[in-house]
Amino acid sequence: MKEHFDHPDVVVCPGGPLLLRGEHVIEDAEGRQHRTSRPVSAVCRCGKSADQPWCDGTHKVLPDKLKP
Amino acid sequence: MRIPKARGELSEALAAALQEGTAPAELADVAATDDADRHLSLWTLYELSYRGFDGVDDELEWQPELLALRHTLERRFEAELREWFSPPELGEPFADALFELIENDDGASVATFVQREATLDQTLELLRYRTIYHLKEADPTAWVVPRLTTGPKAALMELQYDEYGCGDPNRLHSHLFVRGLDACGLRSDYGAYIDDVPVEVLVQNNAMSLFGLHRRLRGAALGHLAAFEATSSLPSRRMAQGLERLGLPTEMIAYYEEHVEADAVHEQLAVRTICGALVEEEPAQAAEVAFGALACLGLEDRFARRMLAEWGAE
Incomplete structure (x- = not known):
């Protein structure tokens, strides 16, 4: 049986957001601070989310070349 | 009830x-x-x-x-x-193939109709029908937890913990919906609208219970979860915009806004860490995951078509 499982704090999702496990404070491009509020948070990487700095799934409707 | x-x-x-x-x-x-x-x-x-x-x-x-x-x-x-839902064989890598299967679905959407043109009565009718699942949100999937091995079990709990408000009853997703219903003047007691719902809602709800209550169907249950979460963020945004357009209470809008953000996380967890871990530990479950995902998408499509036809929106 497997004894050790990978459980990284930060996960880059191909073509999607950055997952953050645990509590963090994120400063956005305008210098505003946002505190995470759930066990895992998804940070926007495509720049198109309407809910910055969090992912809102918008990357899925972007053409491939604009996906992160 | x-x-x-x-x-x-x-x-x-x-x-x-x-x-x-x-x-x-x-x-x-x-x-x-x-x-x-x-x-x-x-x-x-x-x-x-x-x-x-x-x-x-x-x-x-x-x-x-x-x-x-x-x-x-x-x-x-x-x-x-x-x-009805016979899945194709998923390619590699598994997570990309599962996302692709879900994204290729072009089922009908009630959220787009609510966003742009639904009347207040039509929207309230939809919210009444949604109570059948939203008041037991995440519960059918909770049956699956003890049937999993270490990797997928921990991964599923990471998602479920958020669904259940991280232990804070005020943040429990089904409770957020209760607050929305109360603010809209709708009934929020469990099962209150069961006599009104079309058969398509019963079928959707029964599929989740069927998958959740049988250990044999654990792969289908998690595939259903993945498809549900991966088709939630963008439609939840449309729902929130539609509710705002109609002047519905902030509590109900907040329920959908919470799902924009939460499900952008949950879809990644459900596809990559939950179904990914299940298939890594039990490769034979890949086809069952795909079956559950297609069932989720197909049954929502049937519900949406029924409602859009009744509302003269097709």
Whole structure:
């Protein structure tokens, strides 16, 4: 049986957001601070989310070349 | 919750059995009048394992004749689901293939209609129908937890913990919906609108219970979860915009806004860490994950088509 499982704090999702496990404070491009509020948070990487700095799934409707 | 109003001969015989507290062996011989009667009967039997009914003996959850009837109804339903939703073989890497399968689905959407043109009455009707699942949000998937090995079990709990408000009852997703319903002047007691919902809602709800209550169907349950989460963020945004357009209360808008953000996380977890870990530990479950995902998408499409047709929106 497997004894050790990978459980990284930060996960880059191909073509999607950055997952953050645990509590963090994120400063956005305008210098505003946002505190995470759930066990895992998804940070926007495509720049198109309407809910910055969090992912809102918008990357899925972007053409491939604009996906992160 | 009251026993639902019968929709045919089988649900009528079942309601009588529940009220009397004994299930006669002949119950298995009663033919369902139609799909609505059959699915309401199955829904009622499942509900004995969730919250039960007012005045109905809790012992009936494990009454052999009722379990036999449930088994008969489930076998037919599962055979139908497998006939309707036959998945292609998923390629590699698994997570990308599962996302692609879900994203290629072009099912009908009630959210787009609510966003742009639904009337207040149509939107409130939709919210009433959504109560059947949203008031037990995440519960059918909770049955799956003890059936999993270490990797997928921990991954599923990471998601479920968020669904259940991280231990804070005020943040429990089903409770956020209760607050939204109360603010809209709708009933928020569990199962309040069961007599009103179209058969498509019963079918959707029964599929989740079927997958959740059978260890054999754990892969389908997690595939259903993945498809549900991966088709939630963007439609939830449209719902929130539609509710705002119609001037509905902020509590109900907040429910959908929470799902924009939460499900952008949950879809990644469900596809990559939950289904990914399941398939890594049990490769034979890949086809079951795909089956569950297609069932989720296909049954929502049937519901959406029904509603859009009734609203003259097709």
